[in-house]
Amino acid sequence: MAQDAEPRGNWDLIVSPYTYHFHYSEDHEYVYSIGLLRRLENNWVAGAIAFSNSFGQPSAYAFVGQRYVEPFGWKKWYLQWTGGLLYGYVGEFKDKVPFNNNGFSPGFVPSIGYQFTDRIYGELDLLGNSALMFTLVFPLPKSWE
16 A cells, blocks of 8 residues: 555544435436445444435435445455444334334445545445445544544
C-alpha cells in the first residue's frame, strides 16, 4: 500500500451512490445514504447510517459487526457483516421489513469490499432479498479524530 502524507485514522465515511432493487416497484424512489463507521480492535466495526429508504422515508441504521480482511488470501478484499437496529419503514410500508414494531426492526447486512487505494474502497451490501447497495468507503485522516 502507498504511504500517505497524512495517515488514515479509524473512521470511515460511507456513502451510497446507487441501490439496485431485485424486483421493480412503482413505489421505489432513489436511495440516499451517508454514514460513519468506526474500525475497532479485532476487526470489529460500529457505526450508523442515515438514509432515505426505497419509499422515500427518512431512515437510519445503527450497527456493530466484523470485517474480515484479505479472506482466503485475497489481497485488498474484505468480507463484512453488520447487525443492528433499523428505523424508518412506517405507515403503508411498515411490512416491507420483517419484525417491524412502530418503525423499528432488526437489521443485518453482509458485504464484500475491495480497497482501490488507501483513500477509497468499494463495497457491495446485500439488503435481504430486496436490493444490492453499491457503497463507497472513504477512510478519514487521523487529523479528523
